[in-house]
Amino acid sequence: MIQKGDIMSVIKSSNVVWHNTEITKEKRNYLNKQRSAIIWFTGLSGSGKSTVANALEHRLHQLNARTYILDGDNVRHGLNNDLGFGDEDRKENIRRIGEVSTLFIDAGVMVLTSFISPFQEDRDSVRKTVNETEFVEIYIKCPLEVCEQRDVKGLYAKARKGEIKHFTGIDSAYEEPENPEIEIDTSKLTIDESVDRIIKYLEDHSYIEVNRRKRLSKALFGLLPQTESV
Amino acid sequence: MIQKGDIMSVIKSSNVVWHNTEITKEKRNYLNKQRSAIIWFTGLSGSGKSTVANALEHRLHQLNARTYILDGDNVRHGLNNDLGFGDEDRKENIRRIGEVSTLFIDAGVMVLTSFISPFQEDRDSVRKTVNETEFVEIYIKCPLEVCEQRDVKGLYAKARKGEIKHFTGIDSAYEEPENPEIEIDTSKLTIDESVDRIIKYLEDHSYIEVNRRKRLSKALFGLLPQTESV
Numbered sequence: 001m002i003q004k005g006d007i008m009s010v011i012k013s014s015n016v017v018w019h020n021t022e023i024t025k026e027k028r029n030y031l032n033k034q035r036s037a038i039i040w041f042t043g044l045s046g047s048g049k050s051t052v053a054n055a056l057e058h059r060l061h062q063l064n065a066r067t068y069i070l071d072g073d074n075v076r077h078g079l080n081n082d083l084g085f086g087d088e089d090r091k092e093n094i095r096r097i098g099e100v101s102t103l104f105i106d107a108g109v110m111v112l113t114s115f116i117s118p119f120q121e122d123r124d125s126v127r128k129t130v131n132e133t134e135f136v137e138i139y140i141k142c143p144l145e146v147c148e149q150r151d152v153k154g155l156y157a158k159a160r161k162g163e164i165k166h167f168t169g170i171d172s173a174y175e176e177p178e179n180p181e182i183e184i185d186t187s188k189l190t191i192d193e194s195v196d197r198i199i200k201y202l203e204d205h206s207y208i209e210v211n212r213r214k215r216l217s218k219a220l221f222g223l224l225p226q227t228e229s230v
Numbered sequence: 231m232i233q234k235g236d237i238m239s240v241i242k243s244s245n246v247v248w249h250n251t252e253i254t255k256e257k258r259n260y261l262n263k264q265r266s267a268i269i270w271f272t273g274l275s276g277s278g279k280s281t282v283a284n285a286l287e288h289r290l291h292q293l294n295a296r297t298y299i300l301d302g303d304n305v306r307h308g309l310n311n312d313l314g315f316g317d318e319d320r321k322e323n324i325r326r327i328g329e330v331s332t333l334f335i336d337a338g339v340m341v342l343t344s345f346i347s348p349f350q351e352d353r354d355s356v357r358k359t360v361n362e363t364e365f366v367e368i369y370i371k372c373p374l375e376v377c378e379q380r381d382v383k384g385l386y387a388k389a390r391k392g393e394i395k396h397f398t399g400i401d402s403a404y405e406e407p408e409n410p411e412i413e414i415d416t417s418k419l420t421i422d423e424s425v426d427r428i429i430k431y432l433e434d435h436s437y438i439e440v441n442r443r444k445r446l447s448k449a450l451f452g453l454l455p456q457t458e459s460v
Contacts, residue, residue, distance in 0.1 A: 022284065023291045023299075031294065054252065061253045064261065066296065068337035069253075078359075079329035082322075092312075099309035100330055107298035107339055129308075 028108025032066045035207045038101045038130065039112045039198075042123060042177060043140030044169045045155055046147035048186035048194075052140060053114045055195045060110060065208050068104055070097055071114040085166070091122065098126035105134055110207070118174040133205070138198065139180040144169050146187045258338025262296045265437045266335045268328075268360065269342045269428075272353060272407060273370030274399045275385055276377035278416035278424075282370060283344040285425045290340060295438050298334055300327055301344040315396070321352065328356035335364055340437070348404040363435070368428065369410040374399050376417045 029035055039056070041049040053069055060067045076083075080096055083089040097113060104111040117123055127135040147169065148156040159167035166172040177183075182201050184194045202208045259265055269286070271279040283299055290297045306313075310326055313319040327343060334341035347353055357365040377399065378386040389397035396402040407413075412431050414424045432438045 023287050023297065027291065028296070028298075031291070031296070057253050061257065061261070066258070066261075066338070067253065068258075068333070070333070074333060074336065078332060079326060096309060096326075100333065102308060103298070103300070103304060103330065104334075104337070106304065107334070107337075108296070109337055109339065 025106045025108060028106075032108045033209055034065050034108070034110060035133075036066075036105045036108045036110055037134045037136055037207055038098075038105060038126070039110065039202075040117070040123065040126065040135060040137045041112065041114045041140055042117045042137065042180075044142060044144060044147045044174055045116060045167075046150045046152060047140040047142035048184075048191075049114045049116075049140045051191060052138075052184065052186065052194045052198075053112045055191045056198055057112055059195050059199060060208065063208060063210060065110055066108060067110045067112060069112045069114060070100065070104075075100075094122040094126065098129050101126065102129055105130060116168050116174070118168045118172065120175045120178060123177065136182065136201070136207075137177055137180040138182045138184060139177040141176075141183055141185045142187050255336045255338060258336075262338050263439055264295050264338070264340060265363070266296075266338045266340055267364045267366055267437055268331045268335060268356070269340065269366045269368060269432075270347070270353065270356065271342065271344045271368050271370055272347045272410075274372060274374060274377045274404055275346060275397075276380045276382060277370040277372035278414075278421075279344045279346075279370045281421060282368075282414065282416065282424050282428075283342045285421045286428055287342055289425050289429060290438065293438060293440055295340055296338060297340045297342060299342045299344060300330065300334075305330075324352040324356065328359055331356065332359055335360060346398050346404070348398045348402065350405045350408060353407065366412065366431070366437075367407055367410040368412045368414060369407040371406075371413055371415045372417050 025036065039053075041053050043049050050071060053071070057067045057069055075093075075097060079100065080093050083093050094115070094117060097115065101111045101113060123137060127137070151157060155164060155167065156170070158164045159170040168174045182198060184197060186194060189197070199208075199210070203210055255266065269283075271283050273279050280301060283301070287297045287299055305323075305327060309330065310323050313323050324345070324347060327345065331341045331343060353367060357367070381387060385394060385397065386400065388394045389400040398404050412428060414427060416424060419427070429438075429440070433440055
């Protein structure tokens, strides 16, 4: 178990080819002062995956973290524009997202993915392609009724009318994550509180380092004890 | 035509949604102090694409640039492991590399691609998916005789014996780039000289900023005129 506060030593110790001229993931992470990973958001349509992912990215960016969001907008219209929504294509969609995420991890970037990704098997298959600590599964939990009430894109209404088939939560299953690293209930937490919780996890597990200035300034305002190691 | 030395103002001026909370390519580039782009290496097997790309990445990393190399090693074994070497698959291979490169540009990363990519049409199709200044085509030129003499992987010998079919330069065409941004003849330049030339191009066109300390220290040793704007 990696402890809080030792991020730079963790990055250093994992770099076994420092003398090599090749630029490795470890060197990129060292430059970026972070440990790259996939932050995998999963949850029903309307649960708040994209909202929380975007708010998280905003906060991470303020902390000088190097991030990128993969979502339907940039993946389905580009790399996966040859894929439909049948079973095979859905699997291939998640496979490619996993492979691209792996490249981003290798590039030293914290990659946030925002897809319903309803099946445990698919999520696990991505988890298996990376190192143990490089996959952070975040279950954005929200009761179906609440998601349906929000219905930002009007998709639930269409699914209820039968205009959309195989809609997750209506006529297609959503398998809740068995052991997600983080669980966020957006019907109970605000966006800010959700992000706070994720940031705390990422800091506690040495993915990011909340920078000295921020922590010092918080300490000055009494939000953190003065003894906190900065 | 973007002039040297104004990289941060170029990045700033292109950021039209600064008030938005969304983290854009421009904000990522601003954080990274670079303008992300695809550095597309093309050339015969054995011409030195990977060698130059790796040496370039090493130099860019020393300048704190955020970089990533896409090559056969990390693409063919992962994302494109479902593709063979037939005409259709070859096209799809390049298409996906282009799409992934676009994601990296969006993520604010300088992406170096190292593939033979023998056909003008394929290279142009990638060029078209990004903004005009985001595609830097580098033709790694080297006479076939020299490549064959090097034959690091023993592939030319096999191709001559007919053990490999459709080998570029032997029984499959290589179309020289019509208007590459940079042309490097590795039979005449050393690796260092090749990298120098590319770095100069990237600096002259405001992709990267050779950092103040380096330039100042060079100036101290009289390698740059003291009047050089730093």
